[in-house]
Every structure is written in structure tokens, then in C-alpha cells.
Amino acid sequence: MMLAISPRWRILLCSLILLLIAEKSTRAAEERPPRPNLLVIAIDDLNDWIGVLNEHPQVQTPNIDKLAARGLLFTNAHVQATFCAPSRISMLSGRLPTTSGCFEFRPRYDQAETLQGVEPWPMWLGKQGYQTFGGGKIFHEGTGAGWTAKSFANVIPSGRNPRPAEPIHWPVRVWDWGPIPNPDSAMGDYNLAVETARLLKQDYDQPFLMVAGFRRPHVPLHVPEKYFETYPLEKVILPEVREDDLDDVPHPEVALTPHAAPNHAEILEKDLWKSLTQAYLASITFVDHCVGEVLAGLDEGPHRDNTIVILWSDHGFHMGEKQHWAKRTLWEETTRIPMIIAGPGIEAGTTCAEPVGLIDLYPTLVDLVGGDQPHELEGVSLLPLLDGDSKFRHPPVITSLTSNDHAARSRDFRYIRYRDGSEELYDHRNDPHEFNNLAGDSRWDSVKTELSQALPMSSPGPNKTPQD
Numbered sequence: 001m002m003l004a005i006s007p008r009w010r011i012l013l014c015s016l017i018l019l020l021i022a023e024k025s026t027r028a029a030e031e032r033p034p035r036p037n038l039l040v041i042a043i044d045d046l047n048d049w050i051g052v053l054n055e056h057p058q059v060q061t062p063n064i065d066k067l068a069a070r071g072l073l074f075t076n077a078h079v080q081a082t083f084c085a086p087s088r089i090s091m092l093s094g095r096l097p098t099t100s101g102c103f104e105f106r107p108r109y110d111q112a113e114t115l116q117g118v119e120p121w122p123m124w125l126g127k128q129g130y131q132t133f134g135g136g137k138i139f140h141e142g143t144g145a146g147w148t149a150k151s152f153a154n155v156i157p158s159g160r161n162p163r164p165a166e167p168i169h170w171p172v173r174v175w176d177w178g179p180i181p182n183p184d185s186a187m188g189d190y191n192l193a194v195e196t197a198r199l200l201k202q203d204y205d206q207p208f209l210m211v212a213g214f215r216r217p218h219v220p221l222h223v224p225e226k227y228f229e230t231y232p233l234e235k236v237i238l239p240e241v242r243e244d245d246l247d248d249v250p251h252p253e254v255a256l257t258p259h260a261a262p263n264h265a266e267i268l269e270k271d272l273w274k275s276l277t278q279a280y281l282a283s284i285t286f287v288d289h290c291v292g293e294v295l296a297g298l299d300e301g302p303h304r305d306n307t308i309v310i311l312w313s314d315h316g317f318h319m320g321e322k323q324h325w326a327k328r329t330l331w332e333e334t335t336r337i338p339m340i341i342a343g344p345g346i347e348a349g350t351t352c353a354e355p356v357g358l359i360d361l362y363p364t365l366v367d368l369v370g371g372d373q374p375h376e377l378e379g380v381s382l383l384p385l386l387d388g389d390s391k392f393r394h395p396p397v398i399t400s401l402t403s404n405d406h407a408a409r410s411r412d413f414r415y416i417r418y419r420d421g422s423e424e425l426y427d428h429r430n431d432p433h434e435f436n437n438l439a440g441d442s443r444w445d446s447v448k449t450e451l452s453q454a455l456p457m458s459s460p461g462p463n464k465t466p467q468d
């Protein structure tokens with residue numbers, strides 16, 4: 001039975017709720033130390049297969065899940081570029097790919113004229129009096145040569161992950177997968193975790209920034225055998241896919257990564273889908289173990305109550321969805337990432353479904369730390385969300401494949417527009433796998449118009465495919 005509430009009481013009740021929200025935000029801000037330590041955990045090529053995002057029924061990530069339980073889990077976080085190098089440049093510079101012109105392996109951060117004088121945030125934090133430590137994959141090797149050493153006062157040693165003498169499953173070695181006989185202690189990622197944990201237990205006379213960049217689950221998917229044993233091959237569950245999924249997309253050819261990734265037809269023909277899925281799951285659980293080592297170091301040391309922990313991945317990963325492997329698409333499998341921020345002043349066990357981007361990290365750090373203003377940043381500070389402001393609205397998040405192929409993700413929709421004007425629209429409220437392209441249905445015109453206005457201007461180009 002509905003209770004009849006007079007307008008006066010309704011106004012009073014609403015005011016009380018608003019007051020409680022405002023008080024919660026103020027309280028959170030008061031609990032946050034003025035210059036917290038910052039622990040950043042970067043994971044290479046980790047898609048949304050973590051326990052708390054519930055996107056794969058078998059994946060085991062107890063440590064990442066525990067971190068989420070300590071803070072705020074962003075359930076709708078996306079990258080701005082579709083693979084490692086440009087995604088990291090965008091995240092580190094606070095500039096969108098459409099501004100920097102960095103969509104590919106080249107130009108590197110130091111080669112892009114648009115980024116001259118644009119300091120990556122580790123360097124900016126160093127200038128704000130932070131003691132900075134960074135190790136592993138933070139900048140993209142090859143495209144960020146020397147930038148880790150240049151941007152951090154201290155480089156955390158890590159080493160490479162070992163590879164077997166001969167390929168196990170796939171002739172292209174960079175894309176091979178399978179168990180290796182080595183122990184954790186032979187893995188570069190694990191050594192980075194151990195060393196980061198050791199550093200976290202020490203005392204410092206300045207606030208610190210510590211960044212650990214893990215390389216798995218980037219290919220090759222070689223990790224110690226015990227992680228494969230967690231996922232017996234015959235029981236591995238494949239992602240939910242539809243064979244006709246590409247029939248309603250304007251550019252199915254975008255699903256063919258032009259590099260070393262396997263072709264879906266070949267994977268099916270050789271019956272390797274389960275084996276690859278097992279290797280990806282094993283690699284995720286291995287990296288989760290590394291995350292656990294780092295967090296144990298934080299918890300056992302003196303900095304637990306004064307450190308904000310930020311975990312993110314540089315993009316997602318297709319595992320056969322839309323007949324595609326790896327990245328470089330404008331679909332959810334490529335753009336969505338795990339993102340967690342936890343620490344003092346951030347309410348434990350909370351989630352946020354607002355669309356957010358890696359581009360937001362830099363302005364958020366500036367707001368958390370204060371100090372000098374850096375160059376103009378294009379993201380949005382997530383501080384109101386960290387403070388529990390449930391009314392805060394973030395504009396749609398943009399991902400760019402090239403200068404003329406973009407996606408916008410709002411709370412409920414994904415809109416894609418390619419250079420030839422062709423479109424896709426997905427309603428995530430009832431189509432989380434993006435099976436049904438609604439772009440041709442005029443009933444959705446107003447949604448398309450709204451999201452297309454959020455996209456960068458595209459120059460009308462010839463009818464070319466995105467990878468011409």
C-alpha cells in the first residue's frame with residue numbers, strides 16, 4: 001500500500017536525503033589525507049574477467065576482488081585508445097588520442113609534437129614533492145623507450161617472464177601459450193610484486209608514488225603450471241557468442257587484428273579455443289597472485305591507512321567474441337577495463353556505473369594531491385565519485401580506433417561511428433554482449449544524435465574500411 005505523503009513532507013524528506021548525501025561527501029573528503037601515498041597497479045591486456053565484474057563464471061581473482069571490497073569498483077570504465085601503446089600515452093599524458101595524434105605504435109610519447117612539454121603524471125607528481133618508484137610495463141616498451149627511467153626517480157627492478165625453449169601451441173612465439181615448469185620466483189611479474197611489496201614496507205620522509213606494471217595476461221600466455229591446473233581444460237567455459245553476430249555490423253573486417261593474433265576460423269579448425277581460454281584464465285589468476293603480494297606488502301607495512309590504491313588495465317581483450325581475438329575494436333570487449341580505487345576517505349565495497357575513462361586518472365590524481373596545475377587535461381576528475389556523490393554525472397566516454405572511427409559509451413548505450421558514417425548502437429540494459437545493432441532503427445534516433453554529438457569531429461572520408 002502506498003502511503004500518502006503531503007507535498008510539504010515530500011520536500012522535507014528530499015531535503016533530508018540531499019543533506020545526508022552532502023554530509024557523506026564532506027565526511028569522505030575530511031577522512032582523505034591531504035597528500036596521500038599513491039600505489040598504482042597496472043595490468044596489461046586484462047579484460048573484464050575479474051570475479052567482482054562477473055563476466056566469466058570460472059575466473060578466480062581473489063586478491064583483485066578483495067581490493068574492490070576495500071574501495072570503489074568502476075563497473076563501466078573504458079579506455080580511450082584500443083591497444084597498449086596509444087592507450088598508455090593517453091592515460092599518462094591526460095590527452096585524448098584525437099588531440100595527441102597517437103593512435104598507433106608511432107608516434108611515441110617523445111616523438112609527438114603535440115605532447116612537447118606535456119608531462120606524464122609520474123613526472124608531475126615528482127615535481128610536487130612525491131618520491132616516485134616505477135617498474136615493469138608502464139610506458140609501452142619500444143614506444144616509450146627510456147620514459148620509465150625519465151619519469152620516475154627510482155626504477156623498480158623486475159625482469160622478463162620466461163618463455164619455453166620451443167613454442168607449445170602456436171608457431172608465432174609472441175602469441176604462444178601453455179604452462180611452463182618454472183616457479184613463481186622465475187617470473188619477472190612476480191619479482192616486481194615482491195620488490196614493490198618490500199618497498200611498501202619501508203619508511204619514507206615524503207609521500208610516495210609507487211607504480212607496478214604487470215605484463216600478464218598479455219601474450220605469450222606462459223605462466224607456471226599450477227595456474228593452469230586451476231582451470232581443468234575439459235571444464236573450461238567459453239564466452240557467450242553468436243555465430244551470426246557480425247551480420248548486422250557495418251565493418252566486420254575490423255574484427256581481424258592485422259598483427260600476430262590468431263584468426264578465429266583457424267582457432268576453431270584446430271580446436272584451440274578452450275586451450276587459449278584456459279591460458280588466459282590461468283594468466284589472470286597468476287597476475288592476481290602478484291597483486292596479492294603487493295597488497296600484502298602494503299598491509300604489512302606502515303602505509304596502509306595513508307595510501308590510495310588504483311588498479312587498472314590498459315584495454316580489454318576479445319576471446320572469440322565477434323569472431324575476434326585480442327584488441328583494436330570499438331566494441332565492449334576491447335574498451336571495457338577493470339578499474340578500482342581504494343583507500344582512506346573512499347567508502348569500502350561500493351560500485352559506480354557511471355561511464356568513466358582512463359583519461360580521468362590524471363585529473364583525479366591532481367585533485368587528490370593538489371599542488372601546481374599541470375598542462376590542460378582532457379579527462380574529468382573522479383573525486384566526486386570517490387567522495388560518494390551519487391548525483392555526479394560523467395559525460396559519455398570516448399574510445400578512438402583511428403582519427404575517424406570512434407565509440408561513445410554512456411551509462412546504458414554504446415554508439416559507434418566509422419569514418420564512412422556507418423553506425424552501431426547497442427542497448428546495454430538488455431544486450432550486454434552487444435549482439436543487436438539498433439543503429440538502423442529510427443526509434444533510437446534521439447539516442448544516436450545525443451551520443452554522436454559527444455564524438456570528436458570526423459572528417460567525411462571516402463568509403464574506406466577502418467584498417468585501409
Ligand SMILES: [Ca+2]
Nearest residue numbers: 044045084314
Ligand atoms: Ca595492453
Ligand SMILES: [Ca+2]
Nearest residue numbers: 245248435436
Ligand atoms: Ca550482431
